[in-house]
Amino acid sequence: MRVFVGEFLCGGGMASTHEDQISSSLLREGLAMWRALVTDFAEWAQVVTPIDPRLNLRVDRMPDSVVCIPLRSGENVREQWLTIAKSCDIALVVAPETDDELGGMIQTFREAGVDVLATDLATLRMASDKWFTAKWLMEHAIPTPQTWAMESNLTASEARRSNGIGPIGLDAKRWVRKPRDGCGSDSIVVFDDWKSACSTMPSNNLVQAWIEGRPASVLVLGGAIEVSDLVICPAVWQHCRLREDDSGNAIQTDVCTVCYTGGSGPIETELQSRVVSLAEQVTRALPEPLRGFLGIDVVLGDRMEDDCVIEINPRLTTSYIGIRQMINENLTSIWNPSAVRNSDTSGERRITGRQLRVRTNQIRWTSEGDVQIEPPLDGDS
Template sequence: MKIFVGEYICGGGFAELSTDQIPAGLRQEGESMLRALVEDLSEFAETTVIVEDRFGIKFDRSEVVSFDSDGHLWAQWVAAAKGCDAALVIAPESDGVLAKGVALLRSSGIEVVACSGDFLRVASDKLLTAQLLHAAGVAHPTYLANEDDRMSEQLQGHGRYVVKPRDGCGTQAIQTFSDLDQARQSMCDNSLLQAWVSGKNVSIALLSSGAYQTFLPAVSQEIRPSGCRYIGGCGPLDDDSQRRATALASRAIAAMPPTARGFVGLDLILGDQSSDDYVIEINPRLTTSYVGLREMIHGNLAARLFDLETGPVSCKATVDSVRWKPDGTVTIDSPAVA
């Protein structure tokens, strides 16, 4: 099997910017996901990876294609992926980048392990996600957008609010406010305002090969309060939190358009009790939690995308024993157990 892997930031997406103009956090997370995924894929397949030479990224067991900064991004990805059995794309939802990249590769006859176009469209737009989840009765924060103010009265008195881009990636460009009027004044056409929900920041990933779906262990996300910046994660969660996270994520995925495929990350808030649990976002792509998840389970997560490993996921780590940072650094606090 031969598999192409493209990660947007390392693979030419920001070629027109100097290195110091690229958000350090995004580049760190992009490279850490790329390295982890390619390492797992290389255990059972030949891999082709496209990267910019200036980043100095090396892979021992992969064919590396150098990105030409004078060339067209997607044309180079298509050329590098030709002849591969499948392609995996790691890209942000911002400005429709992920959906466009997947569509262009598919239109060139390349099998992309990613969600359907309809799933990508809804998940990439936080307003569409909010509307769909509320319509389906899935717990999601009260929201407001310039073109949808039906819940404006329900926002009164929450005490804290979040304003974010509808197509934002990760924790980039998120603002928090204690005054609703100030929050509304900060909005633009591409903004979504949400009531702040208190609780534990949790991430859970769905892995879908197309033939079957399985949820991976739920983990906590460490978010710096000032600026809502993602600074890492820890897991796996305890059994009760696992059950609650899986149940809520299952309802969210069932409400989405068909079809989920590849990796889908869901950001949740778990409150004091299950009635206080909320879905915050659905990310139709690989997320940084992957660097920690691969250390928690028996076997190879990437192999499950191609049904080379099947059956229930077996966790080998104790509660909260695996920690990671955005740059891919992973520490294990206690020995794994069988």
């Protein structure tokens, strides 16, 4: 079986940008995800993956079953990816939602008949736009922060908090402004004044109530031989920090930015069920059974009734590099047609959401892809 793995940064997505101008931290993050994916798929398939030849990715360290194909400079990256993917049985694309990079690539592949491990089109469109996500969560009675966008009929002179949608955060003291198609913590700004956040909001941004609590996330996989199969991975903490705005605008002294620094997990057992509950609400409401990866970002409040879903990511997330170290199975084997049945002939797949064996080690990772495995606590084995 041949599997195409295309990661945006490593695979030439920045081909029009000089290599010296590519963020080294983003490249390390992309490199970590790319190596993790191709290594896991290579355990049971031949992996074919495009690479940017300018980046010196040390492909000599890859498993023998990984075929790296350098992209040709000056030619369309999407077309080159498609040509490579057509020779494979399934394809996985890791790209940002920004400027429809992810959606455009998946649509191109599917129109050409490539079997892509990705969500259905409706889910992809919903999750790629955070305003659409907020409205979708509201429509399905899934708790989410109060949210405003230009479509809320906001104006600088006539902004009303009653125009927002979402039941959580009505008494918020801070507000978050971010791009509707943003990826990670890119361009996220926190305001102490709601009117300032809304009145200066660009048309492609939205504002959400800041929810007090602990940010967490959960990665969900779906789409084996029976497309209703679902794997809910261990929930993990997201580590973020606030820093004062460095724009030099002396007027906005109440502004700071959010920086994602990494994550850790698995989270405490008693809190896992709260994250899983939110994840199950999301997956049950999807228009079609999940195929591929889905990342769900949440905030856990002091009380269960304060828990809410912040965002839905229709793709693999950075947490994969840590989650794969928390369990004893290869997560990608859910798509391995040669491992469909258990030896007990029960008809169940080798991996299901209820059968993941989670290790007792705490795993920590940075936003740049460095992973640290801590020893088990005393008494654990």
